[in-house]
Amino acid sequence: MAPLKSLEKEYPLIDSNFQSFCSSHGIFSVEDFLLHDLDALIAFADNHPTSQTLKQGIDQLLSTIDALQPPLLNGLQLLEDAQRNKHVLLTGCERIDALLGGGLREGQLTELVGPSSSGKTQACLLSASTVAKHNSSVIYLDTGNSFSPQRIASFVGQSSGHVFDNQVDHILKKVLDRIICYSVFDVYQMFDVLHQLKSNLRSEIVKSNQHVRLLIVDSISSLITPILGGSGPQGHALMISAGFLLKKLAHENNIAVLVTNHVVGGEDGISKPALGESWKSVPHVRLLFSRDFGSNVCHISVLKHPSMASARAASSTLYL
Amino acid sequence: MEVGMLPISASKRGKLLAAGYTTLDAIARASPTHLARDIDVSDSEASEILSLATKASSALERERPNGTHTAVVGGGQTAWDMLNEEKFSSCITTSCVDLDNILGGGIKCKEVTEIGGVPGIGKTQIGIQLAVNVQIPQEYGGLGGKAIYIDTEGSFMVERVLQIAEACIEDMAEYSHQFHKDFQACDVKVHPNNILENIFYFRVCSYTEQIALINYLDKFIMENKDVKIIIVDSVTFHFRQDFDDMALRTRLLSEMALKLMKLAKKFCLAIVMLNQVTTKYVEGSFQLTLALGDSWSHSCTNRIILFWNGNERHAFIDKSPSLKSASAPYSVTTRGIRNSTSSSKRIKMM
Numbered sequence: 001m002a003p004l005k006s007l008e009k010e011y012p013l014i015d016s017n018f019q020s021f022c023s024s025h026g027i028f029s030v031e032d033f034l035l036h037d038l039d040a041l042i043a044f045a046d047n048h049p050t051s052q053t054l055k056q057g058i059d060q061l062l063s064t065i066d067a068l069q070p071p072l073l074n075g076l077q078l079l080e081d082a083q084r085n086k087h088v089l090l091t092g093c094e095r096i097d098a099l100l101g102g103g104l105r106e107g108q109l110t111e112l113v114g115p116s117s118s119g120k121t122q123a124c125l126l127s128a129s130t131v132a133k134h135n136s137s138v139i140y141l142d143t144g145n146s147f148s149p150q151r152i153a154s155f156v157g158q159s160s161g162h163v164f165d166n167q168v169d170h171i172l173k174k175v176l177d178r179i180i181c182y183s184v185f186d187v188y189q190m191f192d193v194l195h196q197l198k199s200n201l202r203s204e205i206v207k208s209n210q211h212v213r214l215l216i217v218d219s220i221s222s223l224i225t226p227i228l229g230g231s232g233p234q235g236h237a238l239m240i241s242a243g244f245l246l247k248k249l250a251h252e253n254n255i256a257v258l259v260t261n262h263v264v265g266g267e268d269g270i271s272k273p274a275l276g277e278s279w280k281s282v283p284h285v286r287l288l289f290s291r292d293f294g295s296n297v298c299h300i301s302v303l304k305h306p307s308m309a310s311a312r313a314a315s316s317t318l319y320l
Numbered sequence: 321m322e323v324g325m326l327p328i329s330a331s332k333r334g335k336l337l338a339a340g341y342t343t344l345d346a347i348a349r350a351s352p353t354h355l356a357r358d359i360d361v362s363d364s365e366a367s368e369i370l371s372l373a374t375k376a377s378s379a380l381e382r383e384r385p386n387g388t389h390t391a392v393v394g395g396g397q398t399a400w401d402m403l404n405e406e407k408f409s410s411c412i413t414t415s416c417v418d419l420d421n422i423l424g425g426g427i428k429c430k431e432v433t434e435i436g437g438v439p440g441i442g443k444t445q446i447g448i449q450l451a452v453n454v455q456i457p458q459e460y461g462g463l464g465g466k467a468i469y470i471d472t473e474g475s476f477m478v479e480r481v482l483q484i485a486e487a488c489i490e491d492m493a494e495y496s497h498q499f500h501k502d503f504q505a506c507d508v509k510v511h512p513n514n515i516l517e518n519i520f521y522f523r524v525c526s527y528t529e530q531i532a533l534i535n536y537l538d539k540f541i542m543e544n545k546d547v548k549i550i551i552v553d554s555v556t557f558h559f560r561q562d563f564d565d566m567a568l569r570t571r572l573l574s575e576m577a578l579k580l581m582k583l584a585k586k587f588c589l590a591i592v593m594l595n596q597v598t599t600k601y602v603e604g605s606f607q608l609t610l611a612l613g614d615s616w617s618h619s620c621t622n623r624i625i626l627f628w629n630g631n632e633r634h635a636f637i638d639k640s641p642s643l644k645s646a647s648a649p650y651s652v653t654t655r656g657i658r659n660s661t662s663s664s665k666r667i668k669m670m
């Protein structure tokens with residue numbers, strides 16, 4: 001929403017005459033224009049000597065604003081979009097897929113919550129390797145240097161058991177080439193990467209095997225915790241903007257987004273997910289991970305899901 | 321893209337929004353003098369804001385280079401490249417073969433490792449041993465790098481470092497004697513004083529000093545490129561007592577963790593943080609856990625917990641993205657960290 005005078009270059013109708021007319025009504029920016037009573041403005045414009053150009057200017061502004069809106073969809077169009085474009089991605093672990101109702105759904109933001117060392121990063125690595133094996137690209141934003149290509153290689157090797165040795169390397173290279181890892185250590189860096197991704201995906205024509213289908217942020221809580229709280233609401237605003245941006249990327253580009261979060265202590269010593277109440281409503285699906293001390297079994301339960309009952313649980317063993 | 325996502329101070333952001341600049345395009349179109357006048361800041365501040373805004377918006381419009389195999393977004397690496405790089409990265413040995421085995425060779429570079437345990441279990445000893453072992457020359461299988469030792473508790477004893485350094489040189493001489501068998505190669509050219517010279521020691525006395533030092537390390541390591549390990553002993557000390565505002569502590573700690581991660585990745589070095597223990601009330605019983613809380617437990621790549629098992633010291637891998645959970649015994653001797661005496665049946669080579 002720029003000040004009106006900055007639009008003068010692109011839209012010659014918004015000339016100084018128009019601007020002085022608007023400022024006489026207290027309108028200095030596009031935002032003021034939208035908040036003003038337009039009928040009253042048009043009535044005033046009628047009484048002005050240059051009413052024709054003023055009304056054209058008003059129409060120009062309105063049409064430019066309309067063009068920037070996303071299109072309106074009805075329920076049927078949404079259903080068709082969901083059936084045709086929003087596929088389900090397997091994570092590689094049948095129990096998790098069963099809990100999720102098939103797998104990670106494109107267009108949805110899934111969150112893995114759990115205390116340290118409960119299996120969240122392992123689940124992310126497993127999903128990345130499974131999605132990459134099925135000919136799609138994966139983007140992995142890593143904040144804790146925990147992205148382990150060795151681990152992904154072992155996942156790929158485990159599930160392609162019947163292949164001869166000389167082909168394994170070839171398959172491994174193709175699969176690993178589809179996973180791209182970015183180290184982000186700053187919430188602003190994450191925004192940079194996501195914005196670049198947004199504009200690149202919008203503008204390019206991709207081959208089918210370079211389609212990005214999975215975006216993983218491990219972990220988003222370590223990026224947001226340094227800015228949350230403190231003197232202003234800035235941290236909250238950034239957190240919610242990040243959530244919106246991820247969901248928008250997911251919906252417009254048919255990507256499944258997976259983020260990890262940690263837990264903090266709550267009342268009575270029961271741990272609750274970090275990032276607070278405002279973040280609770282942002283992800284579509286939330287899974288809670290926990291691991292008994294000293295064992296390899298991790299327990300996963302559903303905290304929130306748009307179409308399945310919560311509090312369903314499963315256990316799975318982390319093999320190494 | 322919103323103005324809210326620019327890294328500028330809250331007051332400047334408020335002024336920009338009040339003047340009607342809510343997107344980057346709006347700022348980018350204005351000239352510095354207009355901007356300065358509209359939001360009532362100095363010209364230099366206005367041009368700084370403009371440069372941030374144009375940098376951010378030009379990053380969005382960057383043209384993709386011609387080439388079919390480029391990443392979707394610049395700045396990332398494919399997993400295949402990272403796997404090949406990992407094969408060439410070396411580890412820092414701990415001088416205890418069992419411990420090295422469960423760690424997959426030793427403490428890895430580019431990762432942040434947290435080591436915690438009860439007092440007296442040998443955390444500072446491991447820290448000193450690593451500071452010496454990182455300097456093992458490449459001919460003997462080491463990294464040949466320097467070490468930064470950040471001491472918050474005052475437990476760094478120089479006489480002990482000298483002792484461990486001399487023992488390390490003796491081991492190197494024995495190793496070359498066994499494998500090379502010719503007397504010229506026997507002379508290890510490293511002197512204990514050289515080892516002491518290559519450990520950069522910082523003593524911090526408050527949490528602000530600790531944070532300031534971590535911020536300064538970026539510049540320091542740019543000037544001393546062969547630093548290969550940073551040891552923080554211990555990271556907890558200044559954050560435990562008298563910290564009134566717990567929320568501030570969480571924010572400071574998580575920001576410090578991110579900075580350390582960035583240092584590790586940028587300069588390819590290993591970071592070892594030593595931590596203390598505390599008790600936690602979990603499911604009806606008190607358990608020993610590492611200090612600094614739940615949020616901090618996510619700030620490391622690997623975690624090793626040291627504990628007593630009978631009369632023996634053991635190390636347990638609690639968290640790792642690629643290593644199996646395992647434990648190994650070790651012992652603290654006059655020569656430094658070595659294998660536990662019950663498990664060594666013959667003299668082990670380094």
